[in-house]
Amino acid sequence: MGAKRPKVPSDLRRRVLIEAGHRCAIPTCRSTPVEIAHIVPWAKVRTHEFKNLIALCPTCHARFDDPHGAIDRTAMRQYKANLNPLLIAASVGMPEQIGLLAAYQEFRMRFSSWITSELEHAAMKRKRRSSPEVVEEIRLKSIDCFAWALGATLDFQRVWENYDASGLAGAIFFHVAEWSDELAESPLPLPKIIARRDIMEEISEASSELHLAVCEAVGF
Structure with missing residues (x-):
């Protein structure tokens, strides 16, 4: 079965390596050399x-593949x-790209x-x-963080209104807002x-799609 697995196309491999700066994507590692890993296993997809590929050093790759390891899929x-994706040097002379990326960075920061x-709120409400x-x-x-995130989302959608990324950002925002409302209205504990919901897992695929849409729109 493994012999039938095709190689990652060279242009796709290059994009994944450039995205991570040709280093391990785990920020506390950043080692070289690196390998191309599947986030959802190849055997499944x-x-x-x-969106499903990431650059990892051999050690982190092995840790991720270990079902009992500390690095899980989430x-x-x-x-x-x-x-x-804010490779500003690549955007010199292209102010429209800088504006798009600045809106994305602000959205990411406020949303994060x-x-x-909200995760801290949920963790506290789980405790009896x-x-x-x-x-x-x-x-x-x-609530304060929500107000900032809402403003950043609306700004992002305004700047990205002609791109698919606008709708993706809105969908992610409203999914988390629905969970946030459910959390606020629920009793203690x-x-x-509700306690079993994994909101990060729920939005992970859409978040990856958004990141990919942004990278493709600005040519990275």
């Missing part, structure tokens, strides 16, 4: 796609999403702060001994059906 998708705050006062304090912080 049977295809090579940019973490690897986050590492993929964290690869920063919001979802981190959490005080209502502490939970409310975290909820208010999340959280019901199991």
